[in-house]
Structures are given as structure tokens and as C-alpha cells.
Amino acid sequence: xxxxxxxxxxxxxxxxxxxxxxxxxxxxxxxxxxxxxxxxxxxxxxxxxxxxxxxxxxxxxxxxxxxxxxxxxxxxxxxxxxxxxxxxxxxxxxxxxxxxxxxxxxxxxxxxxxxxxxxxxxxxxxxxxxxxxxxxxxxxxxxxxxxxxxxxxxxxxxxxxxxxxxxxxxxxxxxxxxxxxxxxxxxxxxxxxxxxxxxxxxxxx
Numbered sequence: 001x002x003x004x005x006x007x008x009x010x011x012x013x014x015x016x017x018x019x020x021x022x023x024x025x026x027x028x029x030x031x032x033x034x035x036x037x038x039x040x041x042x043x044x045x046x047x048x049x050x051x052x053x054x055x056x057x058x059x060x061x062x063x064x065x066x067x068x069x070x071x072x073x074x075x076x077x078x079x080x081x082x083x084x085x086x087x088x089x090x091x092x093x094x095x096x097x098x099x100x101x102x103x104x105x106x107x108x109x110x111x112x113x114x115x116x117x118x119x120x121x122x123x124x125x126x127x128x129x130x131x132x133x134x135x136x137x138x139x140x141x142x143x144x145x146x147x148x149x150x151x152x153x154x155x156x157x158x159x160x161x162x163x164x165x166x167x168x169x170x171x172x173x174x175x176x177x178x179x180x181x182x183x184x185x186x187x188x189x190x191x192x193x194x195x196x197x198x199x200x201x202x203x204x205x
Contacts (some may be wrong), residue, residue: 012036013055023051024068032056034075034185035202039106044071048088054078054098057200059106065091065154068165074099074160077200079104087202097161104198125173137202143176146190146197153192156199160185179203 009029015095017038030052032038037057044060046052048067054076061081061176067088072078074097086093086101133144149172157166157179165181179186181203188199 007176012038015057018042018044022043023047024052032058032076037200048090065093067091070094071096072100074098077159077187077198078196079106081105099158099160099162101198104196106198116136133199133201137204138179139205140179140181140203141176142179142201144190144199145175145192149175149190149192151192153190156189156191157181158187158189162187 001135006025007027008025010024010031012030012032013036015037016039017192019042020040021042022040023204024044024046024100026047026049028046030046030050030051034055037059038044039057039059041061041160043062043064044058044064045064046068050068052070052117053073055073056075057077059079063080063084065084065086065088069090069092072093076079076098078098078100080100080102081104084093103201113162133142133146133161149170150199152169153170155166155168155177156164159165159184165186166179168177170177177188183203183205186201188201188205190199
């Protein structure tokens, strides 16, 4: 990530993995586009009079909004392992669409917006080949292999505003989904017992 100064703008068009805490100074602007993402097991802080808009993936341990304005739109998926904190005068977090999950776990990052088993971009070539979800983007048919699946697993699909649009089940022998859904950005949740994986899926017809 570049060194930020007051008044800078950051436009994120692709998945980005951060390797330390990140602080956005005052009067700055951050936008995560639909196919972009910001991921890291660190704290993200945005300071006063700054603005952030998210239509992509935002996965961090903690999120501190200190007098800033943050907007989450349709297609924006947020996972925070620890907490979100609003502090300072004028702090706003407006969730106008998408998905926000606090207390979940994630890994960073992998091909096709699967945040797979890797600690950072430098480890991507060595990530687990058993965690795959393809093609992504997809025309509606996807195949996948998740190393935690041992039994019949539940699959839930949510649209960009968090409404469940599909529920089905898969077994270790048949890991393929045919999704009769229109073009858009979806959150796929696969659950096997107490373990779950969340995957952001883009469908393009």
C-alpha cells in the first residue's frame, strides 16, 4: 500500500492484501470498486472528514471510524473478525446494501475473489490447491472443492442487499452448483457443522 497523506484518494480496483495496520488520514477519500477488495488481519482506521465508499470486499480484523463517513453499497461485503468502532464527531457508517458480518474469520486472498488459505499475496502461488471455487466470474454454473467438507453441507446464496435467494445442499462427491440467478454479485456461504466458508461470486450472463 502507498504511504497516505492528508487529502489523498485511493481507488481500489483489484484485491489488495495489507500486511500491517492501515490509517487513512483526515480529508481523504477511499473507494473499493465492485471487483476490488481490501483484506488483512489488522486494524483499519479512517480519520475525520474522510469518506469511504465500498462496493467490493472489505475484510479486516477491526474497523475504526473516527469522525469519518463510510458507506456500504450493494455488492459490498464486509467481514470483521473483532469489532467496528465509531468515534469522534460526525462519524457515520451507512449500510445501504451488501453484507456486514462481525465475528467471522477470513483468509487473504486467492483467485476469483476466494479469500483462500494464504497469508498474503507473496504466498499465492503456494496456497492450498484443495480450496478452489471456479469459474468466478461465472455464467451460473460453478464447481468447487473446500478442504473442510466431510459430510453433506448446506449452501446459502445471498444477493447484494443481503437477501437469501437460494438454499441447497452439497456432498463431498458432488461439489457443483447450477445457479439460476441473474447477473450480479452474490455471497455464497457453505456450512459443514460448525465450520463455514464465505465466498464472493460474480455472475455474468
